[in-house]
Amino acid sequence: MASSSGTTTTSSGGSYPIQNSGSEEDLQQLMDQRKRKRMxxxxxxxxxSRLRKQQHLDELATLLSQLRKENNQIISSVSITTQHYMGVEEENSVLRAQVAELSYRLQSLNEIIAFRNQPVDFGCGFAEELYGGGGGGTEFVDEFMSYVYANQPILASADMIQY
Structure with a gap:
């Protein structure tokens, strides 16, 4: 089947034109060269691909580190804010107690003032005659007020005193 002009050789079920001037060794070298180039x-x-993968992993590791740092900063900020909130709540509680106490004191003082402004009448209609004319019984009321103030406890807490 081999002639000098050129023939067709069939191998593996296909036909490939091969020129006689080149040998099968040249063809094998050409195929080996192509295989080496492909390899x-x-x-x-x-x-x-490995370099891209490694670069991507490095970027992910950097991002992970950055996100962990940011997360820690947020946790720290939340902790500080929570502590501040608790302090403000505590202060508000003290202030509410002080408001209640002062409101009670104001109510008591208003009652005392209202009582003091009432004329003293023992039910007989001549209170002015007993206590000196137009004074309205102020001596008795003044004596009563001094007793009330002297026996009134002074309520204070350590939080009220500013250093």
Whole structure:
């Protein structure tokens, strides 16, 4: 089947034109050269792929570190804010207690003032005659007020005193 002008060789079920001037060794070298080029190209592509993968992993590790740092800062900020909130709540509680106490004192003082402004009448209609004319019984009321103030407890807490 081999002639000097050129023939077709069939191998593996296909036909490939082969020229007699080149030998099968040349063809084998050409195929080996192509295989080496593909192998080198594949190796280079795999190397680039590994580098891209490593670069991506490095970027993810950097991002993870950055996000952890940011998360810790947020946790710290929330903790500080919570402590501040608790302090304000505590202060508000003290202020509410002081408001209640002062409101009670004001109510008591208003009652005392209302009582003091009432004329003293023992039910017989001549209170002015007993206590000196138009004074309205102020001596008795003044004596009563001094007793009330002298026996009134002074309520204070350590939180009220500012250092």
């Amino acid at each position: 080198i190209s594949n190796r280079e592509s795999a190397r680039r």
